[in-house]
Amino acid sequence: DAKTTQPNSMESNEEEPVHLPCNHSTISGTDYIHWYRQLPSQGPEYVIHGLTSNVNNRMASLAIAEDRKSSTLILHRATLRDAAVYYCILRDPGGTSYGKLTFGQGTILTVHP
Amino acid sequence: DVKVTQSSRYLVKRTGEKVFLECVQDMDHENMFWYRQDPGLGLRLIYFSYDVKMKEKGDIPEGYSVSREKKERFSLILESASTNQTSMYLCASSLSGFGQRGDTQYFGPGTRLTVL
Numbered sequence: 001d002a003k004t005t006q007p008n009s010m011e012s013n014e015e016e017p018v019h020l021p022c023n024h025s026t027i028s029g030t031d032y033i034h035w036y037r038q039l040p041s042q043g044p045e046y047v048i049h050g051l052t053s054n055v056n057n058r059m060a061s062l063a064i065a066e067d068r069k070s071s072t073l074i075l076h077r078a079t080l081r082d083a084a085v086y087y088c089i090l091r092d093p094g095g096t097s098y099g100k101l102t103f104g105q106g107t108i109l110t111v112h113p
Numbered sequence: 114d115v116k117v118t119q120s121s122r123y124l125v126k127r128t129g130e131k132v133f134l135e136c137v138q139d140m141d142h143e144n145m146f147w148y149r150q151d152p153g154l155g156l157r158l159i160y161f162s163y164d165v166k167m168k169e170k171g172d173i174p175e176g177y178s179v180s181r182e183k184k185e186r187f188s189l190i191l192e193s194a195s196t197n198q199t200s201m202y203l204c205a206s207s208l209s210g211f212g213q214r215g216d217t218q219y220f221g222p223g224t225r226l227t228v229l
Contacts, residue, residue, distance in 0.1 A: 042223070043205070044205075100161065103156035104155060
């Protein structure tokens with residue numbers, strides 16, 4: 001399975017942009033890049049996903065490198081509510097994946113007031 | 114909005130008890146999943162189901178079984194609970210069926226199970 005590498009932790013100040021990096025050098029051509037986050041005492045929630053092109057939604061933007069070996073989740077203006085563990089996940093490419101997600105350790109984002 | 118609910122937020126059981134964790138989703142999703150989450154180990158998949166009465170083992174199925182008699186409900190069963198099954202249990206569902214890629218999983222709030 002293709003793996004992802006993320007920094008263990010990052011810090012930001014409120015209302016500043018945050019760029020959360022993810023390396024996935026062994027990504028296959030059909031792997032989607034997913035980002036989820038987990039707020040304290042809650043289950044993970046979907047943030048965004050993409051394949052090749054950059055993606056935007058109301059929560060965040062996803063910038064995907066041209067060679068797809070890395071990606072960056074961008075929170076344009078961090079709020080205290082964005083403090084969470086952020087997971088970068090590649091979809092299991094196996095034929096019997098059934099949509100299985102393999103979570104790594106993620107990045108703990110701390111947002112300072 | 115998709116809603117995934119789990120029967121309990123907190124549960125305390127004794128070693129050897131049979132434990133049922135229930136999960137219900139309200140969006141007619143085909144796939145349902147059970148994970149456990151432990152500090153330092155992240156989320157690990159226990160079992161998943163892609164249709165009623167269909168199930169597949171995940172990465173750590175030992176000591177667990179599952180049941181999916183109705184599309185909206187997926188139960189995780191600990192036949193004889195042990196202390197090493199103390200964990201946070203998370204249920205999730207997703208829309209797409211077999212072999213689909215790029216679909217989104219929706220998670221419940223989790224059940225924190227303590228086995229004494």
